[in-house]
Each structure stands twice: as C-alpha cells, then as structure tokens.
Amino acid sequence: MEDKLISKVPEGPLAEKWTKYKEEIRVVSPANKRKMEIIVIGTGLGGASAAASLGELGYNVKIFCISDSPRRAHSIAAQGGINAAKNYQNDNDSVYRLFYDTIKGGDYRSREANVYRLAEVSNLIIDQCVAQGVPFAREYGGTLSNRSFGGAQVSRTFYARGQTGQQLLLGAYASLNRQIAKGTVKSYVRHEMLDLVLINGEAKGIITRNLVTGEIERFGAHAVILASGGYSNVYFLSTNAMNSNGSAAWKCYKKGAYFANPCFAQIHPTCIPVHGTQQSKRTLMSESLRNDGRIWVPKKMEDVLKLKKEQIKPSQIAEEDRDYYLERRYPAFGNLVPRDVASRAAKERCDAGYGVNKTGLAVFLDFKTAIARLGKPIIEDRYGNLFQMYEEITTTNPYEEPMMIFPAIHYTMGGIWVDYDLQTTIPGLYAIGEANFSDHGGNRLGASALMQGLADGYFILPYTIGDYLSHKFTDPFTDINAPEFVEAEKNVKNRIHKLFAIKGKETVDYYHKKLGDIMWEKVGMARDEKGLKEGISQIAELKDEFWKNVYVSGKNEEFNQELEKAWRLADYFEIGDLMARDALNRKESCGGHFRTEMKTEEGETKRDDENFMFVSAWEYSEKVPIFHKEPLTFEFAKVETRNYKD
Amino acid sequence: MNFTLKIWRQANAKTKGHFEKYQVHDISPDTSFLEMLDILNDQLIRDGSDPVAVNKSCHTEGPVAFDSDCREGICGMCSLYINGRAHGPEDDITTCQLYMRKFKDGETITVEPFRSAGFPIIKDLVVDRGAFDKILQAGGFTDINVGSAPDANSILVSKVKADKSMDASACVGCGACVATCKNGSAMLFVAARVSALADLPQGKTEGVKRAKSMVAKMDELGFGACTNTQACQMECPKGITVANIARLNKEFLSSKFKD
Numbered sequence: 001m002e003d004k005l006i007s008k009v010p011e012g013p014l015a016e017k018w019t020k021y022k023e024e025i026r027v028v029s030p031a032n033k034r035k036m037e038i039i040v041i042g043t044g045l046g047g048a049s050a051a052a053s054l055g056e057l058g059y060n061v062k063i064f065c066i067s068d069s070p071r072r073a074h075s076i077a078a079q080g081g082i083n084a085a086k087n088y089q090n091d092n093d094s095v096y097r098l099f100y101d102t103i104k105g106g107d108y109r110s111r112e113a114n115v116y117r118l119a120e121v122s123n124l125i126i127d128q129c130v131a132q133g134v135p136f137a138r139e140y141g142g143t144l145s146n147r148s149f150g151g152a153q154v155s156r157t158f159y160a161r162g163q164t165g166q167q168l169l170l171g172a173y174a175s176l177n178r179q180i181a182k183g184t185v186k187s188y189v190r191h192e193m194l195d196l197v198l199i200n201g202e203a204k205g206i207i208t209r210n211l212v213t214g215e216i217e218r219f220g221a222h223a224v225i226l227a228s229g230g231y232s233n234v235y236f237l238s239t240n241a242m243n244s245n246g247s248a249a250w251k252c253y254k255k256g257a258y259f260a261n262p263c264f265a266q267i268h269p270t271c272i273p274v275h276g277t278q279q280s281k282r283t284l285m286s287e288s289l290r291n292d293g294r295i296w297v298p299k300k301m302e303d304v305l306k307l308k309k310e311q312i313k314p315s316q317i318a319e320e321d322r323d324y325y326l327e328r329r330y331p332a333f334g335n336l337v338p339r340d341v342a343s344r345a346a347k348e349r350c351d352a353g354y355g356v357n358k359t360g361l362a363v364f365l366d367f368k369t370a371i372a373r374l375g376k377p378i379i380e381d382r383y384g385n386l387f388q389m390y391e392e393i394t395t396t397n398p399y400e401e402p403m404m405i406f407p408a409i410h411y412t413m414g415g416i417w418v419d420y421d422l423q424t425t426i427p428g429l430y431a432i433g434e435a436n437f438s439d440h441g442g443n444r445l446g447a448s449a450l451m452q453g454l455a456d457g458y459f460i461l462p463y464t465i466g467d468y469l470s471h472k473f474t475d476p477f478t479d480i481n482a483p484e485f486v487e488a489e490k491n492v493k494n495r496i497h498k499l500f501a502i503k504g505k506e507t508v509d510y511y512h513k514k515l516g517d518i519m520w521e522k523v524g525m526a527r528d529e530k531g532l533k534e535g536i537s538q539i540a541e542l543k544d545e546f547w548k549n550v551y552v553s554g555k556n557e558e559f560n561q562e563l564e565k566a567w568r569l570a571d572y573f574e575i576g577d578l579m580a581r582d583a584l585n586r587k588e589s590c591g592g593h594f595r596t597e598m599k600t601e602e603g604e605t606k607r608d609d610e611n612f613m614f615v616s617a618w619e620y621s622e623k624v625p626i627f628h629k630e631p632l633t634f635e636f637a638k639v640e641t642r643n644y645k646d
Numbered sequence: 647m648n649f650t651l652k653i654w655r656q657a658n659a660k661t662k663g664h665f666e667k668y669q670v671h672d673i674s675p676d677t678s679f680l681e682m683l684d685i686l687n688d689q690l691i692r693d694g695s696d697p698v699a700v701n702k703s704c705h706t707e708g709p710v711a712f713d714s715d716c717r718e719g720i721c722g723m724c725s726l727y728i729n730g731r732a733h734g735p736e737d738d739i740t741t742c743q744l745y746m747r748k749f750k751d752g753e754t755i756t757v758e759p760f761r762s763a764g765f766p767i768i769k770d771l772v773v774d775r776g777a778f779d780k781i782l783q784a785g786g787f788t789d790i791n792v793g794s795a796p797d798a799n800s801i802l803v804s805k806v807k808a809d810k811s812m813d814a815s816a817c818v819g820c821g822a823c824v825a826t827c828k829n830g831s832a833m834l835f836v837a838a839r840v841s842a843l844a845d846l847p848q849g850k851t852e853g854v855k856r857a858k859s860m861v862a863k864m865d866e867l868g869f870g871a872c873t874n875t876q877a878c879q880m881e882c883p884k885g886i887t888v889a890n891i892a893r894l895n896k897e898f899l900s901s902k903f904k905d
Contacts, residue, residue, distance in 0.1 A: 053792045068713065069779050071819055072721045088799060124795075131795035133788050133848045135812040142802030160812060166720055167815055174787035181783040189776060212768055241715040241723075275676050280684055281717050389719065392743050458792045507691045509684070553694045553708045558658065559769040561711055562691065 004258065005617055005630045008420040009113040014636045015095070018117045021420070022463055026470035033058035036469055037221040037477060039206055041193045041248050043070030045165070045450055046433025047227030048172035049457025055179030057462060059469075062219060063176070064191045064208060066243055066564075071173045074229060074241040075453060078165025079286035079386070080149060081157035082129075082450040084122040089146050093154040095119045102448060103637045105151040105338050106413070106441020107591035107607060109261070109615070112636055113420060114438045121459040122451050126158055128458055132171035136160050148291055149446040151338040151644075157447045162286050162386045168450055172457070191217075192564065193248045194492045196224065196255045196429065197484050203429035204478045207488050209496075211564065214557040216492055218485045220478025222469060223428045225461065226252055227453075230412035230434040232265065234572045234579065235524075236516025238409040239271060239284040245568040246575050249416050249435050257424040258617040258628065260417035260437035262575070263583035266444055266592050267525050268410035269295075269342035272393055273362040282408035283393060285365070286386055287446040290335045292370035292379065293403070295342070296322045297354040297363050307356050314356070314364055314402050325349055333644040340443045340592045340605075341644060343407035347525050348603060350406075357404055366402035407525065411449060413440040413592065414582070417617045417630075421464035422456060425617075428472075430465060432456035437615065442591020496556050499566050504549030508565045511546045515539065515572060523580045528596045532584040536577060543573035578618055578625055585627065588612040609639060647673045647746060650754040651686065653710055659766050665756075675747035679734065680714050680724065682746055683757075711770040717742040719883065722818030725825070726771055727758040732822035732881040740820060740883045760825035764832060764869045775821050777867040778835060784863035785856040786839040788849030807845045814842035816884040823878035823886075829870030834878040836860050837894035838886045844897055854904055857897035 010021040028036070036059055040051040043065040051063040065073065085098040098119040103110060126144070130136065136158050137145040146155040160167040179185040190211040197205040197218070205220035231246030232238040253259045270285045298304050299321050306312045325345055327334045337345075346363045349355070356362050371379055376399060380387070387398045394404070416424050416431035418438055424431050433453040440448065479485075522535030546569070554560045589598040589605035590612070598606045614629040648671050656663030670686050677685070687709035694708055715723035724741045728734035734744045749755060757771065765773040803811075817838035824832050840857050843849050849856075865871075872891060879888045 049792075056791045067715060067721075067723060068775055069819065071779075072715055072723045074716065074721070076721050077716045077718060086798070124793075126798045127795040128790075128792055130798040130801055131788065131790045131848055133811070133843050133846050135808050135815050135842070135846075136798075138803055138805045138808040140805045142804050143799050160815075163720065163816065166818075167812075170815060174782070175790075175792070177779070177783040178787040178789070180779075187779070189779070212774075241721060242717060243715050276674050278674065278677050278681050278685060280678070280681050283718050388738075389743070392739060392745070395747075462792070507688055509688060551691060551694070553691050559711055559772060562709060 004425040005417070005628055006419060007111060007630060009111065010420070014112065014116050017113050018120055025463065025467035027466050028470050028473060030058050032473035034060070035473055036060065037062065038223050038225065038465070039219060039221040040064070040225045040227060041206065042073065042227035042229060042435070043173070043176070044073035044075035044227060044229055044433060045169055045172055045453030046435070046457045047225070048073070048169065048176045049454050050225055050227060050432060050461050051185050052172060052175035052179050053458050053462040055182070055184035058184065061179070061185040062188060062221065063185055064188045064193055066190065066192045066211065068189055070176055070187060070189070071169065073169060074244045075169045075450070076166045077241065078450055079162045079284065080288040081147065081159035081164045081447040082125065082168060083149065083156050083445070083447040084126045084158060084451065085119055085156060086123055086126060088144060089155045091154045093156050097154065098122060098156065100637055101152050102439065102445055103441070104642060105445040106443055107605070107642060108441065108609070108613070108634065108639050109264070109590055109632065110439055110441035111632065112634055117460065118439050118452060118455050121455045124459055125451060125454045129168055129171050132174060134160065134167045134171045147288060148336060150287055150290060150336045150342070151445040159288065162288065162383060165450055168454065172454070193228070193251065194567070195251050195488045197488045198255055198426065199478070199482055199484050202427045205480060205485060207485070207492050212559050214560065216489055218480040218489060220480045222472050222475060222478070223430065223465060226416060226429065226431040226435050227433050227457070228435050230415065231575050232409045232412055234515065234576050235409045235519045236512050237274065237279065237282050239268060239282050242281065247568045247571045249431070250571040250575055252416055252424065252426070252429060252431070254620050255426065256620065257426045257429055257431070258417040258619050259414070259578060260615050260617045261414035261582065262579045262618065263523070263586060263593050264413035264442050264591060265409055265579070266339060266411040266413060267343040267407045268339055269346055269407050270365060270405045271408035272390070273357055273404055273406040274359065283389070284408070284410060285390060285403065285405060287339070289365060289383060289386065292382070293335065293365040293367050294324055294369055295326050295335055295363055295365055296324045297349045297356055299323045301353065304354055304356065308358055315368070315400065323354070330644040332646050337644045338443055338445060343525060344594060346407055362404040362406045364402040365405045367398060368402070371399065411444055413437065413442065413444055417615070421467065422461050423464070423468065428468065430461060432461055442593055496563065496567070499552045499563065499570070500555070502547065502550050502552065504551050506549050506551060508550060508552065508562055508569055511542065511550060512565070512569050512572070514542055515569070515576060518542065519576050523576065523583055526594050526596050527583050529584065532580050535580045536584070539573055539576050539580065546570070546573065581625065582616055582618065585616060586612055607641070647675060647749070647751045649673065649682070649749065649752070652754060652756045653771070654758045655710070655770055656767055658769055663767070673746050675745065677746045678717070678742060679728070679744040679746065680712070680717060680742050683710060683712060686710065711772045713772050714742055719743045720818060722820040725760045725773065725820060725822070727760060727825060729756055732760065732825045733883050738883060738885055740818070760821050762824045762830040764824055764830055764867055765821060775819070777869070778819050778821065778832070780867060781832065781836060781860055781863050782839060785859040788843065789852040801847055803846060811842050811846055814838045814886065814890055817886050818884055820883065822881045822883060824869065826877045826881040827870065828875060828877070829873055831872045832864045832869040833872035833891050833894065834882060834886055834888070836864055837890035840897055841890040841893040844893055854901050857894055858901040861898055
C-alpha cells in the first residue's frame with residue numbers, strides 16, 4: 001500500500017469498529033474549540049449539517065456557497081427519500097442488511113467499515129431530522145411512513161412527498177441559521193472557492209472570488225472541509241443544477257489531494273428524454289416512481305414504428321404486446337433493480353431498435369396497473385407533484401399515457417480520496433458528501449446520497465475532525481498574509497487574466513457542449529478501450545482549442561456569469577481526462593462502469609475481483625497523473641456476483 | 647417561433663437601469679424560457695466578440711445576467727417578472743418550468759427583475775434576496791442540538807398535521823410574493839415558515855417567540871406591511887395560501903399576549 005493511502009480502518013468486529021474508534025480518538029475542550037476556525041465549502045446536506053454541528057460544538061465556522069443562499073444547494077433537488085435501518089415496517093431490516101445492500105449495490109468497490117458506519121448512524125439521522133420538524137410522510141396513527149427503493153427488498157426509505165432533499169436541506173439550513181444567529185457560523189454567499197492554500201503541507205485556508213464584485217479574498221482556518229458536491233456537469237447535460245461544478249474539488253486535487261475512482265459516474269434510468277439541441281439540462285423523475293410504475297417497450301417492431309409516426313398511442317398497445325423487460329430479466333427485483341442495471345437494460349432495448357420516441361432513445365414508465373389497483377387519488381397523493389412536473393415539460397398527462405424516460409448522468413460516486421476520518425491525503429483537508437468517494441463504490445443506491453451527506457456532516461466528521469484539531473489548538477489563527485496566500489492569490493488572478501486575454505470567437509457553452517458530447521459518447525454508459533483512447537485525445541484537442549479560441553465577455557470586477565462558467569469549464573477538461581484515464585485503467589465492468597469488453601453472455605457486468613478489487617487514487621502531476629491503489633478487503637460481507645434475478 | 651424581448655438592463659446597484667429590445671428567432675416551442683434566454687445570451691456574446699458589431703450599436707454590452715440553478719422548480723434561484731407577472735403567465739410554476747409554447751409567435755415579451763425595497767438589484771435581472779436568510783435566522787428553526795433527538799417514532803404527528811406542515815414547507819424562498827405585493831411585504835414567506843412549525847410538537851417551547859421575532863426582523867429589513875390584497879398567493883409557484891398568514895397572525899398575537 002502507498003504511504004499516503006492509509007485507510008485508518010480500526011481493527012475489530014465490524015459492528016464494534018466505530019464505537020471503539022470513537023472511544024479512542026481525542027476530543028477538544030470547549031475552551032480550545034473557541035480558539036479554532038474551520039472553513040466549510042458548500043452548503044448542501046453535507047456542508048450545512050457539518051457547519052451547524054461544528055458551530056454547536058463551539059468552533060468558529062465560516063461557510064461558503066456560490067448561490068445567493070445556502071438553501072439553493074443542489075441537495076434540494078433530491079426527490080425520492082432517505083434510507084435508514086429503523087425496521088419500523090417489521091420487514092426484518094437491520095443495520096447489517098442496509099450495510100449489505102449498500103456494499104452489494106456498489107458492486108463491492110467500497111470500504112466495508114465506512115459503509116457499515118453509514119448504516120449504523122442512519123437511524124440517528126431520522127431522529128435528528130424529525131426533531132428539526134422535517135415533515136416526513138406519516139401514517140394516520142402519526143408514525144412515520146416508508147417506501148421501497150431500488151436495490152432493496154425492504155421498505156426503509158423515509159420521504160417527504162417527492163421533495164425529500166428539499167425538506168432535509170431546509171432542516172439542515174435551519175440548524176445552520178440557528179448557529180449563524182448565535183454567531184458561531186459566518187455565512188458567505190455568492191463566494192466561490194478558487195484555490196486551496198497549504199502551509200507546511202497542511203490545509204490552512206482558501207482563496208475566493210466574490211461573485212458580485214469580483215473581489216479576490218483570502219480566508220484562513222485550522223482546517224478546511226470540502227463539501228462541494230460532484231462533477232456530473234462535465235457531461236454538460238446532466239440532472240445536476242446549472243451551477244453545480246467540480247472545480248473546488250479539482251483545486252484540492254491539484255494541491256495534492258488524491259482523486260479516487262473518478263470513472264464511477266451514475267447514470268439514472270428515469271429522466272425525461274432529450275428533446276433538442278438547445279436543451280440546458282436533463283430533468284430527473286424520481287426513482288420512487290419505480291415503486292408503482294412499470295417499465296416497458298413494445299414487443300413488436302411494427303408497434304414501435306407506429307409510435308414513432310404517432311399513428312397509435314402507447315395506451316392502445318395491448319398488454320400481451322408489451323415487453324416489461326426488467327420484470328422479464330430480473331424477476332426477483334423487477335422494476336426495482338439498481339440504477340446502473342435499469343439504465344443499461346434501457347440502453348439495450350433502445351440499441352436493439354425498440355426505443356419509443358422519435359429519437360429512438362426512450363422507454364415507457366407506466367402507471368396503468370397501479371392506478372387500476374390503488375385508484376387515482378392514492379397515486380396522486382404519492383407522486384402528484386412529479387406527474388404535474390412531467391406534464392408541464394412534455395404536455396403528456398401521465399395518468400392517461402405512460403411517461404417516457406431515458407437514462408441521464410446524475411451523480412458521481414468518485415471523488416476526493418478520504419480515510420476513515422474523512423480526511424484527504426492533505427492533512428487538515430476533509431471531504432464529505434458527494435465530494436468524497438467513500439461509501440457507494442461503483443454504484444450508489446437510491447436514497448443513499450442524502451443519508452451519506454447527513455451522516456458525514458452530523459455524526460461522523462464532528463467527531464473525527466476533533467482528533468486532528470486536538471493537536472492544533474496551540475496554533476494561532478492562520479495569517480492570511482503568509483507568502484503561501486500571496487502566491488495562491490497571484491495564481492488565481494493570473495488564470496482569470498489568462499481567460500479574458502484569449503478573446504477568441506466561440507462561447508464558453510459551445511465548448512462545454514462539445515466536451516459533453518465526447519464524454520457521453522466515449523466515457524458514458526458503455527465504454528471500451530478504443531473509444532476511451534479516442535476520448536482522451538479528443539478532450540486534449542478541445543481543451544487546446546478552448547484556451548486559444550474561447551471568448552469570455554466582460555471583466556473580473558463585476559457580476560460575471562461567463563467568467564464563472566469559463567473557470568469551471570477549464571477544470572472540466574481536466575476532470576474529463578482523468579475520468580477517461582481511470583475508465584481505461586479499470587479493465588473490468590462494475591457498477592456504473594461498463595466496459596463492453598467485459599460482460600457475461602447475458603450482457604451483465606463482469607467484475608474482475610482478482611485484478612481490480614481496489615480503489616484507484618490518482619495523484620496530480622504536471623505531466624500525467626500518477627496512479628495509486630488502495631486494495632479492498634472484505635472480511636464480513638461475502639463477495640459474490642450481483643444477482644437481482646432470483 | 648420568433649420573439650421580441652424587452653429586457654431590463656442595469657450594470658449594478660448604483661447605476662440607473664433601462665429597457666433594451668432584442669430579437670430571437672427560430673425558437674422551438676419546447677424550449678424553456680430560461681433556455682431561450684441562454685440562446686439570446688449566446689447571440690449577445692457572439693456580437694460582443696465582434697468589435698464591429700459593438701461599435702455599430704450603442705446597446706448595453708454583454709449577456710443578460712439572470713439567476714437560475716436547478717431548472718426544475720425546486721431550488722428557488724430563478725426569478726423574473728415576465729409580462730407583468732412573477733414567474734410569467736402560468737400559475738403554480740417557477741420561471742424555469744415555463745415553456746415558450748405558452749407564448750404567441752411574434753409576441754413582445756417584457757422581462758424585469760423582482761423589484762422590491764427588500765431586494766436590491768445586483769445586475770440586470772439578478773437581485774439580492776439575502777434578507778430572506780436573515781428573517782429565518784431570527785427564529786425559523788427548532789432549538790435542538792445534534793445528538794439530543796429522541797427516537798423519531800416517539801414524536802407522533804397526525805397525518806393531517808404533517809401534510810399541512812408539508813404544504814407550508816413547500817416554499818422555495820424565491821421571493822415572488824414580495825415582488826408581487828404592492829407593499830413589498832414578505833408576510834407570505836414568513837407565514838409559510840411559521841405555520842410549517844406551528845402545528846408540530848417539535849419546537850413548541852421556543853416557538854412562543856418565533857412569530858414575533860421573525861416579523862420584527864422583516865420590518866427591520868425594509869419589507870412593507872400586509873394589507874390583505876392576497877396578490878402573493880396568486881403568484882406563489884408552490885401554492886402557499888394566505889391561510890398561513892392568518893395562522894401567523896394567530897401565533898403573533900399569542901406571543902404578544904405572553905409578553
């Protein structure tokens with residue numbers, strides 16, 4: 001194992017690791033907490049919950065977000081729910097079962113101890129959120145309701161209509177507001193982190209740009225927490241918000257934090273299909289719809305052709321002429337197979353020519369059976385807002401005709417490498433939530449992102465960071481006039497200047513769309529050696545052209561959205577390149593990473609545990625990134641081929 | 647489809663703003679309103695990269711600044727006053743959920759920022775809604791530390807009350823209510839948060855002062871008073887009703903009595 005890649009997983013039985021570890025790590029006294037500063041980048045579930053918890057503990061926290069309010073963070077868009085092993089449904093759920101489902105769902109490419117800990121604290125999250133007043137769905141008797149999600153055979157998902165992420169974020173944001181009011185947390189909105197500052201190899205601060213005035217500012221701290229989310233927007237069209245970006249994480253990578261499993265990106269099966277070339281993003285339809293919706297395409301090619309010519313409506317196709325392909329291929333899980341499996345199955349049918357819209361890139365998600373079984377009012381109560389949203393976008397009423405869906409990039413499992421403490425390879429720099437790589441392996445199960453963000457922020461990081469800070473309380477406040485800050489600020493200003501100086505002919509979005517096309521074609525749902533190599537060289541060419549021919553309008557000293565986009569896109573070329581390299585390096589199919597050279601006769605993913613049971617961790621270097629690996633060992637979960645058939 | 651756009655341009659909070667007219671052509675009816683603005687901006691940037699075009703016309707340089715993020719109606723980042731209505735002509739949606747098929751081909755569309763004393767303009771169509779954060783910091787939370795919560799099912803909440811709380815919690819904090827109100831009042835916003843918590847057992851103890859301190863903060867930040875015009879509920883993209891304001895008033899009075 002490489003020197004820096006020490007996972008710090010404690011010894012002992014799985015179920016006792018975290019308890020024992022917590023007892024052994026050091027804590028900081030209240031008087032000393034007041035002497036220390038912590039920077040949090042990002043205000044989603046991870047960042048907001050971490051900042052609120054650290055504020056409650058008495059640290060001086062500064063929290064930064066690029067939006068006009070912490071409440072806008074993209075966690076807000078999560079629809080379906082949050083998992084927890086409460087076993088309120090008496091369906092034999094347990095911490096172990098949630099752990100097992102998550103490890104298996106991730107195709108055995110995550111760390112056992114981290115995942116077990118996640119499952120262990122999941123129940124505390126629900127308690128905390130209820131105490132905050134999060135309006136989870138309830139039964140008439142007043143107890144909490146649950147529903148099922150992909151990759152699980154129990155009902156463990158807690159939800160607030162189709163707006164669970166919003167409600168959880170408003171809960172974390174409320175806790176954050178409470179700390180801001182108390183003065184323990186200071187909030188900096190419309191501030192973008194543009195670089196990480198290291199002093200003697202430790203994370204000591206950041207450089208930011210005030211997005212309203214353009215002012216470049218320095219902030220110091222005893223530790224920095226990265227909670228800036230994922231990098232799905234490298235594909236241009238994704239379900240992520242327009243401003244979600246990978247730049248903060250990328251700056252940390254370039255300062256020495258290893259980047260883990262960059263090629264693991266999640267493609268969500270239930271998104272509204274692409275409608276034209278001017279589209280700015282993909283809209284997600286919650287996975288919860290697969291509780292009651294059935295996915296199908298026609299069995300007969302003649303029906304496909306009639307649909308394309310709009311000669312028949314989908315509802316006119318007889319029951320026996322429908323191919324419910326997920327139920328056919330995966331009888332045990334049916335429509336609730338994990339996301340990667342459902343996405344590939346949709347691609348398989350569309351590649352075979354059975355796609356149902358004009359572009360041939362869509363399948364049906366049908367509620368006919370559920371409406372007949374439960375009645376329209378119940379379906380409306382469960383999914384009303386989603387149905388309304390679908391109709392607004394497509395003008396089709398999903399109570400009458402099935403929805404049309406097609407996979408889209410949604411989430412990145414890869415991210416900054418962290419140890420059991422959630423600390424990166426840079427001392428004093430922590431990464432939480434989607435920004436790190438830790439818990440989801442090759443594929444994330446639905447309703448687990450919210451769980452992870454809040455687990456990290458409320459219950460894990462506040463403990464582990466104490467161990468680090470217990471050695472730092474004698475350090476004075478960081479001097480932002482130190483040469484390292486001066487140097488970092490200079491570099492940031494130079495890069496901004498360089499972007500304006502190009503004065504080329506093409507817009508930022510033009511290049512972003514081109515990059516997105518390359519990524520989707522070559523580093524998308526199906527990957528192979530030839531394509532990945534082509535992708536790497538095409539990205540390099542495009543990046544070159546961008547730096548010669550992009551036009552960034554306006555100036556730095558103003559509110560300038562083109563500059564923001566250009567800054568982030570410049571990093572996306574590099575992120576895309578690393579994703580392709582990692583995908584090329586991982587000559588196995590696993591989770592969301594499907595190498596067409598590696599499949600079973602039935603077309604399922606074929607893992608190679610002998611050669612690839614590791615976390616890839618890339619170290620930045622000016623020429624080509626340096627590859628390291630952290631081997632994964634499974635002491636407790638039995639490693640087997642994922643089976644959703646029986 | 648083709649459109650004439652009359653758009654408010656303003657370099658920053660300190661300068662005077664004005665309307666500019668632009669033409670956009672060949673817009674697909676399936677394009678969203680914000681995607682149409684993306685297309686306009688692409689056009690304006692290309693004009694700007696060509697010095698001849700800039701010299702030719704005296705119009706405001708560069709793309710139109712506007713806020714947006716999730717583009718699926720949940721983050722509350724997008725705003726815009728379109729043809730005299732917050733979030734445009736359709737009910738119950740945010741601007742990002744508005745599609746060009748809702749307009750007539752050849753129509754002139756007027757686009758303005760959310761105007762209110764409480765929301766200073768940052769640039770063009772972008773306003774500063776930071777006051778909303780400050781109002782919530784004045785009491786829009788339950789007083790609970792991480793680690794001290796009881797088991798979730800030990801707090802029973804009837805489905806009716808949970809649903810009511812969820813209805814009020816659907817507020818996305820976009821500010822359409824303020825922009826629509828002739829008094830520039832933030833009552834609907836405050837009321838949504840107060841009534842989301844009012845019927846729940848959680849936060850009851852400290853909730854006594856919640857309504858009073860949030861309303862006081864709203865007044866302090868320059869928002870106007872509520873005169874029951876009910877315009878706010880007409881424009882709320884999330885269907886928050888003025889019944890919440892009645893609930894806020896009840897909470898407000900009861901906290902006054904307890905003083």
